[in-house]
Amino acid sequence: MIAAMRIGTSLLLALFVHAGVAQQPALDEAAAREAVYRIVRHSGLVPNFVVRASSETRTAIAYVKDKQRVIAYNPQFMATVLDSARSDWSAISILAHEVAHHLLGHTIDPASLRPGDELACDRYSGFVLFGMGAALAEALSAQSAIGDPHGTRRHPPKHARLEAIRHGWDEARRLREGLPPESPRDPDGLQYVLSFVDDANTYYADSLGRVVWFDQSACAIPFGELRDGGKAGFTLQWMDEAFVIDGRMAIWRKSAHGMPLQVGRMERYAR
Numbered sequence: 001m002i003a004a005m006r007i008g009t010s011l012l013l014a015l016f017v018h019a020g021v022a023q024q025p026a027l028d029e030a031a032a033r034e035a036v037y038r039i040v041r042h043s044g045l046v047p048n049f050v051v052r053a054s055s056e057t058r059t060a061i062a063y064v065k066d067k068q069r070v071i072a073y074n075p076q077f078m079a080t081v082l083d084s085a086r087s088d089w090s091a092i093s094i095l096a097h098e099v100a101h102h103l104l105g106h107t108i109d110p111a112s113l114r115p116g117d118e119l120a121c122d123r124y125s126g127f128v129l130f131g132m133g134a135a136l137a138e139a140l141s142a143q144s145a146i147g148d149p150h151g152t153r154r155h156p157p158k159h160a161r162l163e164a165i166r167h168g169w170d171e172a173r174r175l176r177e178g179l180p181p182e183s184p185r186d187p188d189g190l191q192y193v194l195s196f197v198d199d200a201n202t203y204y205a206d207s208l209g210r211v212v213w214f215d216q217s218a219c220a221i222p223f224g225e226l227r228d229g230g231k232a233g234f235t236l237q238w239m240d241e242a243f244v245i246d247g248r249m250a251i252w253r254k255s256a257h258g259m260p261l262q263v264g265r266m267e268r269y270a271r
Ligand SMILES: [Zn+2]
Pocket: 097, 101, 118, 121
């Protein structure tokens, strides 16, 4: 298995530890810690993370416990990623994404509905992986292999996540080459601004009904859909979440008990 992998540097070689007779590559804690150390170093920061292999974690997660910043990952999940992405950068990009959740402050208040946060972390992973020497395809390898085309409640669909990683990678390349940031691509006339409770991100809907998120360099990444139902009001769909927008532009979601819950507001976009 290990021979089939592309090994970027000798340090990355340390990522692969054979567990007993199992042929799947695994990621042990020491190697994961080393990888996180390198990721943080490329951000110019001092690493103060606890890195933990945990079979209770489904994939990978960043959280704060006892005032410690923890990154936990499931070793089996990571083995699957390494195996299907066939690139050692895949594990690093997943860890970089989790590091970003800490650095961007998302773990202070782990609210539920912030797809823009996921895209911001994907963007960071692309940015850092460029600095670490990954090619674009390598930065995209984990998401290409395991991304969900439809997304889930917490995670935007694959196309948006790949785009966010590409933005980050390309922004780092432009910095390195002394180029200005990618010029903003205005997505066919913005119509509405959408904001959600507990979500610092701002979303927009364009004239095609696409709901987009802007990253720091103002490149739009579409990931949802706004439909104008005339008298029935608007409906908003992203991932497996559906919302209704009433005549006063309040955004509602049905709660688990069937009661509608106001989760945000929509406004006309004004330049
Ligand atoms: Zn995430």
